[in-house]
Amino acid sequence: MSGSVPAASLRSAVKRRRLGATPPERLAYRLLLPVLGVVFIIVLIPLLVALVSSLRADGDGPFVGAQNYVRALSNPLLYVALRATGIYALIVLPMEIVLGTALALLVHRSVRSPTVRALIFVFAIMPIVIPPVGVGVMARLIYAPDYGALNHLLQLAGLIQREIPWLSQPTGAMLSVASVDVWQWTPFVYLVMFAGLQTVPRESVEAAQVDGATWWQQFLRIELFYLRPLLLLVLFLRLADVLRVFDHIFVLTGGGPGTATQLLSLYLYRIGFKFFNSGEAAALAILVLVGMILLYTGVSRLLPVERD
């Protein structure tokens, strides 16, 4: 809390020792607790519903113990989906972080004009608020057979003779889907890294330059040091988003061809809302939740997030 309640908290702390909670303190809890309680319950109910349906046959039949979990875990398609999610993350995260950081470094070092910087800044915010469905449509116009711009441009440049069916072969589909993610989220990494670069103290950079540090040494030895906490944070936020990704893949490939781009969330959607295996879907939902809680508590210990 930046500078709040210096005198007031001291006074209330003194009073509290004498009389228990002070009126403002009571007001605080009277305002906070009902709202918090309602929200808490609303968050809790779906979890309980999921837990209960995961223990019943078809989600609302008789209780069957762990059967749904066994079924969910023994479905080989689950592991296909996990593998696809892993591949997707391994393509997307390094590309976004490297490209975003590189661009931030380029702009930081070589663009002096405030107008150009502001322009790049505005362009970089744009994709964050664009609906992924819209981006999926856009990508469809790039990769689709017959009308797709990419094939057309490659043919114009004389690089290919025949159309490449980007979306109907597994590797092409995965790359197309990943490229959309990179397109939409590299600017976010750029924004964070660019802001981080502005906090690097000028003196240390100048000292390094006087000592004859090269472009690359200056980055590796000085700037990277200040960017490291931000890199971790970006990695964490992007990882969280990659594990949730659904919209643009649904529009672009629908998980196909076959199961090539069927990431975890698309797989769960298919189990729950295409095959209507409610029990198995609920069990999967619980498993995904538990898995993510474990993952986040593990990763978030590394994070420099301000806690207060």
Next chain:
Amino acid sequence: MRRSRPALRLIAWLAIAVFGLVYLFPLYWLINTSLKSRAELFASTPTLVVESPTLDPYLSVLFDRGFLGLLRNSLLVCSLTVLLTLAISLAITYPITRLPMSRGMRVWVLNWALSLRFFPPIAIVVPYFVIVRTIGLYNHPLALVFVYSLINLPFGIWMLKGFLSEVPQEVEEAAYVDGATRAIAFRRVLLPLIAPGLLASAVIIFAFCWSEFLFALILTATRDAQTFPVGVQGLVTQFEIIWNEMAAAGVIAIAVPLVLMLLARRYVLAGLTFGVIREK
């Protein structure tokens, strides 16, 4: 002094230009396609620059295909969501930032809000579907309003907490000295001071709400409640894709949050990047 090396700067500028080109081309192609007539669409090779631009695809999508109704649903759902989310966020952040409270409680609430942000939507959409059907809100805009308010609550809480704690406590205390009650100080002093922050939060929440697709896809079924992104997706998976109309719908879907955000861009950044970036 910075030693400028012309060759290096040229390479840097070239790289930035390539980034820009790759980034902007898809947007250009989308807009380009959305302005093509049916006839131009079926030219043997796609035209790189639209030859006779027409607004027909937009009109056809909005009126013939009834996307105007979807637009109305989206605006309704998102406006209500913004109001509800901000109201709940304010009720939670006001006591946290302006009233005495134990530090442990404060930290717990903020962390709890943050953890909500990381819930995987696909996992909670399964039970939500069951609940919404049970209480009879399936295919009703209100179901989306409730779910979206919950999803956006972490943003609301963290953004308002930031804006509220930037207002010095003394401002309110001065009002109390002048005889104002807590409620009056809140309405007349605090609220106007955080108005820009509220506006920024409203824009961001609106944009996120506008973009949401998964819950809208699952919790709605007909044009009465479907939102714009669901309609856009419907154009894509049809047997025969009408490229120009699909592109026009895509342009509208992208333009709405962009226009809003550009209008309020001065305030929006801190919230969008989760406070990672602070403007100096």
